[in-house]
Amino acid sequence: MxxxxxxxxxxxxxxxxxxxxxxxxxxxxxxxxxxxxxxxxxxxxxxxxxxxxxxxxxxxxxxxxxxxxxxxxxxxxxxxxxxxxxxxxxxxxxxxxxxxxxxxxxxxxxxxxxxxxxxxxxxxxxxxxxxxxxxxxxxDVLTAVDTSTISFLDLENSATVVKQATREKLHTIRGELARLGISVTDLHGKDRVLWVEGQTEELVFPEVLRYACPEIAAGTAVLRVERTGTFEKKNGMPPDEIVSIYERLSTSAGLVPPMICVLLDAEKRKREDKVRIELQSKNRLRFLDRRMLESYLIEPHAIHAALKELGCECELAQVEAALSGFDLSREAEIDGAKVLEQLFSAVSNATQEFRKTRDVPTLVSWLIANNPLHLDPLRDFLRRILLVTSS
CATH class of the missing domain: 3.40.50.300 (P-loop containing nucleotide triphosphate hydrolases)
Structure with a gap:
C-alpha cells in the first residue's frame, strides 16, 4: 500500500x-x-x-x-x-x-x-x-562527526568480531595513533588547518569549533604549533618568516591543507604589539582577546563539576567563596591558569591540582553542555576571526 x-x-x-x-x-x-x-x-x-x-x-x-x-x-x-x-x-x-x-x-x-x-x-x-x-x-566518517560509539568489525577465524569504542576511548586511540605518525594520514581530505599554541588547545578546539563555528568545523584539522615564542623578533624570527614556514608546510606535497591562522595566547602582550604582529603577518598570526584559553572558563558551576569528577567532596558554595577572592573585573587580563591552579588547591585542601590537559577539556565540555552562554565571548571572537579568514 x-x-x-x-x-x-x-x-x-x-x-x-x-x-x-x-x-x-x-x-x-x-x-x-x-x-x-x-x-x-x-x-x-x-x-x-x-x-x-x-x-x-x-x-x-x-x-x-x-x-x-x-x-x-x-x-x-x-x-x-x-x-x-x-x-x-x-x-x-x-x-x-x-x-x-x-x-x-x-x-x-x-x-x-x-x-x-x-x-x-x-x-x-x-x-x-x-x-x-x-x-x-x-x-573520513570518524573525523567528521563526534560519534558516541564506534563499532569495528573484523573477521577472525571465520567469525565476525565486533569491538566497540566510546567517544572517550576514541580520543585515547587517536593519541596512540599520533605516536605512530598517523596524524598526517588523518589530514587527508581536510579543507583547512587551524594551528593552536599547545597540546591542550589541540585537544579541545575541535569541540570548541563544533560549538562556535560549525560551518567550518567538519573540514578543519587542529594542530599545535611548536616553539611559539619564535615569532618574536627578539628571538631572531620575524612574523612573516614564521608564517612562511607554516604556509610552506601546509602546502608541501599536498599532505597538509592550507592554514586558517596561527591562534596564540595573548599573555601579557600590549594591544599595540598584538595589532602590529597581526598586521605584519597579514592576519596569519592571531591572538585570543583574553590572556589565555583558561581565562574564558572561570565559571563556578563548571569548576565544581570538574572537581567532583576528580572525586573531590566539595560544595558549590566553597568554589564560589574561593572565587570571590579573585579580582575578575578585567576579563582580558585574568590569568585563567593561575586562578584555576589556586582554586583547585584551595577547594580540595591541596589534594587535587589543576592539570591543563586533563581539566580544560572537562571544563569546556561541561560549559558547552550546560552553560554555553558563558562561552559566548569565545564563540563571538572565533567567529569574527575564523570565518573571515577561512572564506
Missing part, C-alpha cells in the same frame, strides 16, 4: 514528495536546497516538475529561481547516484516528525570526502532527535 505521507525506502517517489514540499512548505524547501548546496556547491536549487502521465521529474539547477534559468535544469538522474541519495536523506531529516533510525551504508561510495563531511555535519547539527547508523571503510 502506497503511503502518501512517508517516503518509500527506495525513494522511488522522491520527485512527488519534493514537489509537495515546494508547494506546501516553501521555507522547508529552501532550507533543503541550502543543505544540498553546502554538500554540492554547484547545485543551488532542487525542484520537482510535473510531466505527462501524472508523474514528476526532479531537476538540479546551478542558480536559484530568481535567475530564471530553467534551461540549465539537469535531470537528477544524470547527476550520479550521490545527489539523489543525499536529497532523499535530507528530505527525511527535514520532514520527519518522530525520531527515526536512519542507516547509511558506505556513504563514501557515492560521495566525495568533502561532500561526505558536509552531509555528516548537517546530520549531526540538525538531526539530534534521530539515530544514525553509518557503515564505512574510510576514516
Amino acid at each position: 502506497v503511503n502518501d505521507l512517508v517516503l518509500d525506502r527506495e525513494a522511488a517517489r522522491l520527485p512527488y514528495f519534493i514537489n509537495r514540499l515546494q508547494t506546501s512548505d516553501a521555507h522547508g524547501h529552501r532550507k533543503l536546497c541550502e543543505w544540498v548546496q553546502r554538500i554540492f556547491p554547484d547545485v543551488s536549487w532542487v525542484q520537482s516538475t510535473p510531466i505527462p502521465n501524472n508523474v514528476f521529474a526532479l531537476y538540479c539547477l546551478p542558480h536559484g529561481p530568481e535567475a530564471r534559468r530553467q534551461d540549465l535544469a539537469t535531470p537528477i538522474g544524470r547527476m550520479g547516484t550521490g545527489i539523489g541519495n543525499v536529497v532523499a536523506i535530507l528530505y527525511v531529516l527535514l520532514t520527519a516528525r518522530e525520531p527515526q533510525v536512519i542507516a547509511i551504508d558506505e556513504p563514501n561510495a557515492f560521495l566525495h570526502p568533502r561532500a561526505l563531511r558536509e552531509l555528516l555535519a548537517i546530520l549531526e547539527s540538525e538531526g539530534k532527535s534521530h539515530q544514525f547508523i553509518l557503515t564505512a571503510h574510510s576514516a
Whole structure:
C-alpha cells in the first residue's frame, strides 16, 4: 500500500514528495536546497516538475529561481547516484516528525570526502532527535562527526568480531595513533588547518569549533604549533618568516591543507604589539582577546563539576567563596591558569591540582553542555576571526 505521507525506502517517489514540499512548505524547501548546496556547491536549487502521465521529474539547477534559468535544469538522474541519495536523506531529516533510525551504508561510495563531511555535519547539527547508523571503510566518517560509539568489525577465524569504542576511548586511540605518525594520514581530505599554541588547545578546539563555528568545523584539522615564542623578533624570527614556514608546510606535497591562522595566547602582550604582529603577518598570526584559553572558563558551576569528577567532596558554595577572592573585573587580563591552579588547591585542601590537559577539556565540555552562554565571548571572537579568514 502506497503511503502518501512517508517516503518509500527506495525513494522511488522522491520527485512527488519534493514537489509537495515546494508547494506546501516553501521555507522547508529552501532550507533543503541550502543543505544540498553546502554538500554540492554547484547545485543551488532542487525542484520537482510535473510531466505527462501524472508523474514528476526532479531537476538540479546551478542558480536559484530568481535567475530564471530553467534551461540549465539537469535531470537528477544524470547527476550520479550521490545527489539523489543525499536529497532523499535530507528530505527525511527535514520532514520527519518522530525520531527515526536512519542507516547509511558506505556513504563514501557515492560521495566525495568533502561532500561526505558536509552531509555528516548537517546530520549531526540538525538531526539530534534521530539515530544514525553509518557503515564505512574510510576514516573520513570518524573525523567528521563526534560519534558516541564506534563499532569495528573484523573477521577472525571465520567469525565476525565486533569491538566497540566510546567517544572517550576514541580520543585515547587517536593519541596512540599520533605516536605512530598517523596524524598526517588523518589530514587527508581536510579543507583547512587551524594551528593552536599547545597540546591542550589541540585537544579541545575541535569541540570548541563544533560549538562556535560549525560551518567550518567538519573540514578543519587542529594542530599545535611548536616553539611559539619564535615569532618574536627578539628571538631572531620575524612574523612573516614564521608564517612562511607554516604556509610552506601546509602546502608541501599536498599532505597538509592550507592554514586558517596561527591562534596564540595573548599573555601579557600590549594591544599595540598584538595589532602590529597581526598586521605584519597579514592576519596569519592571531591572538585570543583574553590572556589565555583558561581565562574564558572561570565559571563556578563548571569548576565544581570538574572537581567532583576528580572525586573531590566539595560544595558549590566553597568554589564560589574561593572565587570571590579573585579580582575578575578585567576579563582580558585574568590569568585563567593561575586562578584555576589556586582554586583547585584551595577547594580540595591541596589534594587535587589543576592539570591543563586533563581539566580544560572537562571544563569546556561541561560549559558547552550546560552553560554555553558563558562561552559566548569565545564563540563571538572565533567567529569574527575564523570565518573571515577561512572564506
